[in-house]
Amino acid sequence: MAQLKVLLTGATGYVGGSVLSTLLSSTNPLLQQLSISALVRKQQQAEVLQTKGVKAVVFRDLDDAELLTRVASEHDVVIHTASGFHLGSASALIKGLGLRRAGTGGKVHYIHTSGSWNFADSSPDSQGTSPTNFSDKSDLYTHLEHLEAQRPFSQRTTLLEVVAASERQDVSAYILLPPDVYGQGTGFFNQHTMQLFDLVKSALNEGRAEYVDGGLGGAGHVHIEDLAALYDVLLARILAGGDVPVGRDGLFFTETGYHSWLDVSKTISEVGVRLGTWETAQPVSISIEDAAERWMGGDQEMLKNSFCLRNNTSPQLALDLGWKPQKTDDDWQRWIEQTFKTVLNDRA
Template sequence: MAPKLFLTGATGYIGGEALYFLTQAHPEYEYTLLVRDEERGKLVSRQYPDLRLVYGTLDDDDVIAKEAAAAEVVIHTADSSDNMPSAHAIAKGLSAGHTDAKPGYWIHVCGTGILQWYDQRHQRFGQAPLPEQTYHDIDDIERIVTLPHEANHRDVEEVVLAANEAGGIRTLIVSPPTIYGRGRGPVNQRSAQVPRIAASTLEHNFAPIQAPGLTEWDHVHIHDLGAFFVLATEAALDPARNSDANIFGPRAYFFLASGSHRWSDVARWVAEEAARQGFISAAVTKEVDDPRLGTNSKGIAARARKFLGWEPRGRGLREEIAETVRVEAMRMGRA
């Protein structure tokens, strides 16, 4: 029988790309997609007419638990880093529908915003990362899975990690950093962070920098993130690998990164490109008070390469800036 997958977030940026890659690589899988309502369901069905949809929100405990119980693999991308009810529902369903002898596998999307905690606690906005703020996802795994409860997304991660003790559940947490590039899902194909800078630049005629402009993040192309979901799902369905604690279990925590950037550099690239395309008069940056641009998120993504053979192949962030500016201008009615 075909493996059964339950995916949340098919209309989202990450979930849509995960679904695109999975259906391209494995059309033989049996997919069930959680969709909020019939209007969005129609958009999904245009691209995937043969896939099964179930309707519900992330608060619909019974719907989510039932589908999780029936699935061999759950891929949770819909507000997964912060939505507590859906995490509890997935844990309940997987535990009810699986046993230690035949566990269910949970691929959970978080985000490296969790690594901002130190700067947020100490209000050190705009500063360069300290050496101890870099986390290696193999060597520093104990530090990662015991981050402070106050860290972004940490409360939901605690639910996911604890699910490994419930019986019948093995988890994998993937925490991508800044994601860029155009997705290929049925609805949202737009990322958040870099387009937000582009939109602000077009609106205010300057690109924002949180002074003194030294904060750093890692980044990954959306296509490389999509490819990861194929590798992780294949591992979940491979008896030779799905019991490997490096891939599934309470220490199976994956960062993904193809490079890193300073937000001040991104602002300059956006300003230069917006001026080149004629949307602003000059390539101007200005200092602003925006803590979203002022905290560090630094991880070393070794686990996916070592244990899943993941290698990023997408275009670099700098090369995507021109397209990002153009798309934002179109979205704002400027082009």
């Protein structure tokens, strides 16, 4: 049997790098036999990955549709982690897999990394005070179509086209919908996500922790190691020929815990008091306009998606596959404190 070929995008990023290192260290015999390639933008990055046994392909950027299609057509599986917002790259990769399918007659698979922001309503401020609960065993696709008709959102637009294009090209597509991802990455390059770091930096700049939207906003979270492990579990199940939801039914939540941003700001305040950074542990509410300027470069829509939503997403499909996340809310709390200490040390 020919060696199966997997192509990974985003290998130098936080999520993609952690996925790559997880696949390379997998104990699953099916995954140990894979030929793994990765798209990178710099020759130096390619050289690092080649020492890890990864076949690196240097490319310009995600707009290089012709190259993406050609490289994808040489692989059986594509794992796209570089961007859930970039429609052109997703379409080009699926097109390439379709060519592979037509040329070899073998099954091809596309794993797309999106996010729970797709479930942002057209008016986040109108949500209730309690989180809205979603299950990935419900008809999420139809709900997303409804939201998209109300207000297009590029990440959601891309997801819907991924499903449609995969159906046209006879490609099996699976979409992961992580919430906020935290923790130390395990990749060979970028090992951090900046959201919490930026929140702590802002608190240190202002001399206090802050929150927005009356403290009602919240989000789910998942540790990067648990998220990367799901890619391992999903890919192993696919390659074993197991029963895996696909296409419109293959939208996988990955949430393992939920936090309110008020609670996060309280934790930041308490850590600051313990470390002697400030005297009071009372966070302060600020306006959406001010928060957008401080945390999101003035982008109020991004601010609302990040800090004003109240969606709780249940990962029942992933658990059914055998995914066993290990991290708890204690790990989330420790990460907030660790982030604070890291930012504080960097400023010293």
